[in-house]
Amino acid sequence: MSEKEPKYARRRFIGTGAAALAAFPVAVMLGVSSRAARAANLPHLQESDPQAKALQYSDDAAKSKRTSSDQFCHNCLNFEGKAGDAWGPCKIFPGKDVNHNGWCAAWVKKPG
Numbered sequence: 001m002s003e004k005e006p007k008y009a010r011r012r013f014i015g016t017g018a019a020a021l022a023a024f025p026v027a028v029m030l031g032v033s034s035r036a037a038r039a040a041n042l043p044h045l046q047e048s049d050p051q052a053k054a055l056q057y058s059d060d061a062a063k064s065k066r067t068s069s070d071q072f073c074h075n076c077l078n079f080e081g082k083a084g085d086a087w088g089p090c091k092i093f094p095g096k097d098v099n100h101n102g103w104c105a106a107w108v109k110k111p112g
C-alpha cells in the first residue's frame with residue numbers, strides 16, 4: 001500500500017461528491033416535474049377501494065350519503081384539483097384523483 005492511495009481516494013470521494021452536488025438541482029427539478037405530471041393524471045379513486053368504502057366515497061355526490069346538497073369534492077378543503085378539472089388529487093386519498101363532483105364523509109367546507 002503506498003502513501004498516495006488515501007490522498008487519491010479522498011480526491012475521488014471529493015470528485016464524486018461534487019458531481020452529486022452538481023446533479024442535485026437537476027434531480028430536484030426532474031422530481032418536481034414528474035410529481036406535477038403525476039398529480040395532473042393520477043389513477044381515479046375507485047368506489048370499491050377499501051378506504052373509499054370506509055369513507056363512503058362516491059364519484060357522484062348526488063348519489064352519496066352527504067348531509068347537504070351543496071357538498072362536493074370541488075368545494076372541499078381537501079380537494080387539490082384546479083377549478084374546472086373533472087378529477088383532481090385529494091389530501092385524504094394520496095396517489096389518487098377524485099371526481100370534482102364526488103363526495104366522501106371527510107368533506108370539509110373550503111373557506112371562501
Ligand code: SF4
Binds near residue numbers: 057074102
Ligand atoms: Fe372529496 Fe373532500 Fe372526500 Fe376528498 S375529502 S374525496 S375532496 S369530499
